[in-house]
Amino acid sequence: MNRYLLYLEYLGKNYKGSQKQPNGKTIQGEIEKALCTLTKQKISTIFSGRTDALVSAKAQTLHFDCDIELEKNKFLNSINGILPSDIRVFDIVKADKTFHAQKSATYRHYRYKIRNDIIKSVFDVDAYHVKYFLDDKRMNSAIKYLQGEYDFSAFKSQSDNPAKVCKIYLAEVNRSLDGKYIIIDIVGNRFLYNMVRTIVGTLLMIEKDNLAPLAMDEILKSKKRENAGITASAEGLVLLKVGYDDCLDYLNKIHKERQINENI
Numbered sequence: 001m002n003r004y005l006l007y008l009e010y011l012g013k014n015y016k017g018s019q020k021q022p023n024g025k026t027i028q029g030e031i032e033k034a035l036c037t038l039t040k041q042k043i044s045t046i047f048s049g050r051t052d053a054l055v056s057a058k059a060q061t062l063h064f065d066c067d068i069e070l071e072k073n074k075f076l077n078s079i080n081g082i083l084p085s086d087i088r089v090f091d092i093v094k095a096d097k098t099f100h101a102q103k104s105a106t107y108r109h110y111r112y113k114i115r116n117d118i119i120k121s122v123f124d125v126d127a128y129h130v131k132y133f134l135d136d137k138r139m140n141s142a143i144k145y146l147q148g149e150y151d152f153s154a155f156k157s158q159s160d161n162p163a164k165v166c167k168i169y170l171a172e173v174n175r176s177l178d179g180k181y182i183i184i185d186i187v188g189n190r191f192l193y194n195m196v197r198t199i200v201g202t203l204l205m206i207e208k209d210n211l212a213p214l215a216m217d218e219i220l221k222s223k224k225r226e227n228a229g230i231t232a233s234a235e236g237l238v239l240l241k242v243g244y245d246d247c248l249d250y251l252n253k254i255h256k257e258r259q260i261n262e263n264i
Helices: 028-040 072-082 137-146 195-208 216-222 247-263
Strands: 003-011 045-047 056-066 087-095 105-115 128-130 148-151 165-175 181-188 235-243
Touching: 003 028, 028 045, 028 056, 028 072, 028 087, 028 137, 028 235, 056 137, 072 087, 072 235, 105 165, 105 247, 128 235, 137 181, 137 216, 165 195, 181 195, 181 247, 195 216, 235 247
Parallel strands: 056 235, 105 128
Antiparallel strands: 003 056, 003 087, 045 056, 105 181, 105 235, 148 165, 165 181
8 A cells, every 4th residue: 555645736715625525615525536536446635734615725735545656747647637727736745654644744834915905906816805004013023922832722713622732933924025915924833723814813903903912912821712803714814835844944944035035
């Protein structure tokens, strides 16, 4: 039996999330259907984690087992010919039998994009629209309180998972060079259900109500969901990367790329 790791990207707007369910089209459902067609075997996949309806992914991962040897280029051409045009597998790697797409992951990087302008462009299919001015420096001060290992119950929607502690390696807010977008980046070892979107909703609440950035710390420490903001729209959320390497190396790479962009 061979185990394979797949890297894929998708636009979430036409799907009821990544996780397979009885009713509605899902990313997992489409992937498994394509894999079964291609391999002529019953294939079950394990994703690195679930994404909600409308949430997109730039580099989602999954693993699956099958009896046959798969040749990379032939496999990629074949599976992408079967999949819908809004799902693409861009890499396949043969993995060790002990590898697990979810449990072996060391970090996950989510990005939330906000169009902060009077008018939302027709091309902003991956951005949430906020008309009133957002102070990116205040927002960055607020989100910094979330860096570290904490109980994130205040930002968790109802879920059966009892685990509430996450470690956030990076949490920052930046305005794009053209001034029209707010970019929120959060890198952590794991995330609770709707956690990123609730953090974004809380940032927007702090801005709209002109609260001090310290309010984020107080909400975090309260561990009470009712103290946080609304769950922001899934429209602006993208799973940017799932990593299986050293997170510090990845953070250094982000830092270097940002310095290069600022110097352009």
